[in-house]
Amino acid sequence: MTATIERGSATAPVTPATPPPTPVRKPGKKPTSFLGSSNGKKVVMAVTGAIMVSFLVLHMLGNLKIFAGRESFNEYAHWLRTLLEPFVPYRTVLTLLEIGLVAAVVLHMWAAISLARRAHKARPVKYVAKKSQATGYATHIMRWGGVTIVIFLVWHLLDLTFGVVNPKGFDSLPADRMIAGFDPTRWWVTLFYVVAVVMVGLHLRHGLWSMFQTLGWAAKRYQVLKPAAALLSAVLVVGFLAPPLAIMIGIVK
Amino acid sequence: MNLTLNVWRQKGPEDAGRMVKYKVKDVSPDMSFLEMLDVLNERLILDGDDPIAFDHDCREGICGMCGMVINGVAHGEQVATTTCQLHMRHFEDGATITIEPWRAAPFPVVKDLVVDRSAFDRIIQAGGFISVPAGSAPDAHSVPVRKDDADAAFDAATCIGCGACVAACPNGSASLFTAAKITHLSLLPQGQPERLSRAKAMVEQMDAEGFGGCTNTGECTAVCPKGIPLDTIAKMNADFLKAN
Structure with missing residues (x-):
């Protein structure tokens, strides 16, 4: 077997015959706290993610009340605000839940940004060629998907919570805002909503399973939890898409 | 060619x-x-x-x-x-x-394609061992180990520390390597006494070396020449959580 090699058009420069310098590495500083560690931040991601998913499940069930009629939906909205009355003032429970949710969103974002920066630092020189070998589209859009969801959230609150960009305005009944918001003439709003909900679904598909993995539950139940995460994500997507689509095609009036 | x-x-x-x-x-x-x-x-x-x-x-x-x-x-x-x-x-x-x-x-x-992987050695030094009085090898069946555990421990122990997991990870995380080393000891009776302190020390050393965090993309296990499974990382996370 003979093999000949032609010199390439460009050749590497020759180094002088000095022994290769041993790279000197400073011993890294140990993280001082649980929250400072990468695993600790992942736990923050998982726990805050779980809080937000629990909220989404309740939110989805609440939305589905629109199929029982406007009154049922409005009653539910009123009930949320008068929970535990007269022991506590109007809107106490809801406000507390809202504070908890905002805290979860902020902590989730803090952990994500901090981990992303850490990941960026861990690979200062990028590959010329890099091919993904893992399957799954959802995995690759977690960070930008999260940003998209935040942008959607701002619009969503302005539309259906504060009524700023809603045809019915703030001083209206929740069901009226919802039905007017997804009116066929505002099809682009519904389209934006559909895209965002699908993004949430993809985010959860990886996020939920990732949560099981981070909390160490996936160790023995890998085969069960991965499809379970996908199933719950799919249920949430269908549950959130049903009311706006039903309104748009006129099933709910 | x-x-x-x-x-x-x-x-x-x-x-x-x-x-x-x-x-x-x-x-x-x-x-x-x-x-x-x-x-x-x-x-x-x-x-x-x-x-x-x-x-x-x-x-x-x-x-x-x-x-x-x-x-x-x-x-x-x-x-x-x-x-x-x-x-x-x-x-x-x-x-x-x-x-x-x-x-x-x-x-x-x-130089060129050679990288310094001493960071892996330091992760091992932080806890990838069992502290027992060494002596002559004990009889193979003197400490019973469940077959499932023995198999899973062996699978994890096949890690050759090549660093492909780090190279493939979009976050430059060493989680698969560290998890393999933690798991192959944590599944065996000999690894139990230091199980939690080991997980904590090795994960902290991994962070101190500047590796990124795990986002469960699975890129590592896809390129691993030994096919170390991703659930080793879940086992590591569970031990790390218990240790904190």
Whole structure:
């Protein structure tokens, strides 16, 4: 077997015959706290993610009340605000839940940004060629998907919570805002909503399973939890898409 | 086979480095990837050039020394194979092959395709051992181990510490390596006394070395020449949580 090699058009420069310098590495500083560690931040991601998913499940069930009629939906909205009355003032429970949710969103974002920066630092020189070998589209859009969801959230609150960009305005009944918001003439709003909900679904598909993995539950139940995460994500997507689509095609009036 | 190689050349740790193109003619399809590089290097030496530095040792896929990113995939696209066990028959004649070193801040390039993986050694030093009085080997059946645990521990223990997981991870995380080392001890009776302190110490050392965090993308396990499963990371996370 003979093999000949032609010199390439460009050749590497020759180094002088000095022994290769041993790279000197400073011993890294140990993280001082649980929250400072990468695993600790992942736990923050998982726990805050779980809080937000629990909220989404309740939110989805609440939305589905629109199929029982406007009154049922409005009653539910009123009930949320008068929970535990007269022991506590109007809107106490809801406000507390809202504070908890905002805290979860902020902590989730803090952990994500901090981990992303850490990941960026861990690979200062990028590959010329890099091919993904893992399957799954959802995995690759977690960070930008999260940003998209935040942008959607701002619009969503302005539309259906504060009524700023809603045809019915703030001083209206929740069901009226919802039905007017997804009116066929505002099809682009519904389209934006559909895209965002699908993004949430993809985010959860990886996020939920990732949560099981981070909390160490996936160790023995890998085969069960991965499809379970996908199933719950799919249920949430269908549950959130049903009311706006039903309104748009006129099933709910 | 005639090939065009795009190889990362870097004179030393301080050099910026660049991709350099080489043409390689009459490569036998039976050559391993490293043999193909050997042939190129012999030619470079005859021409008075600097041969391409790359790590290698056993060349039978068990030592963990070799490793390079071939066409964007750690150890090349063949599944569960180290670079030394990858053969040229898997490439097409006339192909252009891009070869890069592992890319991670904790793995600084020493020269060309050689990176310093001492960070892995320091993770092991932090807790990847059991503190028992050594003596002569005990009888194999003196400590009973469940078959499932023995199998899973063995699977984890097949990790050769090549660093492909870090190279493939979009976050430059060493979680699969660290998890494999933690799991193969945590599943066995001998590993129990230091189980939690080990997980904590090794994860903290992994962070201190500057590796990124795990986002469960599964890129690591997809390129791992030993197919270490992703659930080892879940086991590591569980022990780390218990230790805190």
